[in-house]
Amino acid sequence: MAERLSADARKQALGGIPGWAEVQDGKGIGKTFVFKDFNEAFGFMTRAALVAEKMDHHPEWRNVYKTVEVILSTHDAGGVTKLDIELATAMNAIAKLTQG
Numbered sequence: 578m579a580e581r582l583s584a585d586a587r588k589q590a591l592g593g594i595p596g597w598a599e600v601q602d603g604k605g606i607g608k609t610f611v612f613k614d615f616n617e618a619f620g621f622m623t624r625a626a627l628v629a630e631k632m633d634h635h636p637e638w639r640n641v642y643k644t645v646e647v648i649l650s651t652h653d654a655g656g657v658t659k660l661d662i663e664l665a666t667a668m669n670a671i672a673k674l675t676q677g
């Protein structure tokens with residue numbers, strides 16, 4: 578199982594993934610993505626869902642119209658692991674593609 582990152586490692590990793598910040602007392606990382614419309618937002622979610630399923634690592638997220646709020650954490654480890662950083666990195670790349 579992936580190990581929880583230290584506070585220092587977490588901060589360093591967050592430096593490489595724009596828009597993501599610690600939430601829930603450092604137990605998770607979060608970002609709010611805002612797209613042009615629902616079609617783009619849901620396109621993002623669809624692509625991200627396929628990556629998440631492949632990784633067997635799943636987001637906690639909420640969509641309202643063109644906004645997608647995401648929280649990532651590794652429940653098994655009780656905090657943030659490199660899996661969360663990897664999925665966050667993938668989501669940033671997918672958002673870029675989705676937004677054209």
Ligand SMILES: C[C@H](O)[C@H](O)[C@H]1CNC2=NC(N)=NC(=O)C2=N1
Pocket residue numbers: 633634635636649650651652653654
């Ligand atoms: C059994 C299964 O692999 C685990 O429950 C996985 C599934 N997806 C998961 N997703 C997330 N975000 N955290 C987990 O700890 C987790 N665990």
